[in-house]
Amino acid sequence: MNKKTKILVCDDEKSIRSVLKVILESEGYEVIIASTGREAVEIFKKDPPSLILLDVSMPGMTGFEVMDNIKEYFGENYIPILFLTASIKIDDKLRALHRGAVDYLVKPVSPKELILRIQNFLEIKAKHDELKKEATFDWMTGALNRAHFIRQAREELDKALRNNFSVAIILLDIDNFKEINDTKGHAAGDRVIREFADRIKKLIRKIDLFGRFGGDEFIIMLSHKTEEEAKSVSERLLSMLSKPIVFEKEKIRATASIGISQKEVGSAPSDLEKLTQLADQGLYAAKSKGGNTYIVKS
Secondary structure, eight states: OOTTOEEEEEOSOHHHHHHHHHHHHHTTOEEEEESSHHHHHHHHHHSOOSEEEEOSOOSSSOHHHHHHHHGGGOTTOOOOEEEEESOOOHHHHHHHHHTTOSEEEESSOOHHHHHHHHHHHHHHHHHHHHHHHHHHBOTTTOSBOHHHHHHHHHHHHHHHHHHTOOEEEEEEEETTHHHHHHHHOHHHHHHHHHHHHHHHHHHSOTTSEEEEOSSSEEEEEEETOOHHHHHHHHHHHHHHHTSOEEETTEEEOOOEEEEEEEEOTTOOOOOHHHHHHHHHHHHHHHHHTTSSSEEEOO
């Protein structure tokens, strides 16, 4: 069990909060306390916990209202919510379960039972998170897989169109990769792919999207970047990627070709397929020039 797992406890009774804090901390959990529903929502927005213990009847904002508010910030995350309350009304229990709570416990509850239920739901969360990771990221490089990159990039492009900011697509392909595989072996080829991915991740920002688009092809979406800034990023990428890669005491030299497309501020609406197609044309042109360069298509 992860001893740093965060659990958010929200209850308007100080004595209940204190008892739960002692019980949970004795099991090694990090406990975050909220005395009101509004406080719980603000805490969740800033730093989502792994699990939430929530009272039903609280002044100002009920437990149900808290759940409805924080679920807007779940995204694709799975965060178990357990109601721990004095209410024995069957309607309250059904309402909680119907809205997505994983359990409904009536006070007082045995500390051992509470801990076992928490452990069970955290194990379910861990399995869910692992499956989500496997379905979202490329196993070799840790980049987004093609399907998830496309989905997130479409969302980012829609946001750019609504809020009128620029985005750029960088499509990148390793030059003469088949030759590396044929002469050095597939293990060496895999090492080059992983090293390229690691170097790219070090250069781009957290807000940028990075995906593996094919065998030796990567794609990046830069948000709030002009064409000139996308060129600058591409130049730094080419410089970084051209440095030798060490594999079994041998230095492998590999370069990349890059195609760039751009949706500028105030430009006509575009779609991801069109931008990707333009970047692919730029990539093909860069390959035709001998590689280790970039071409912009707009």
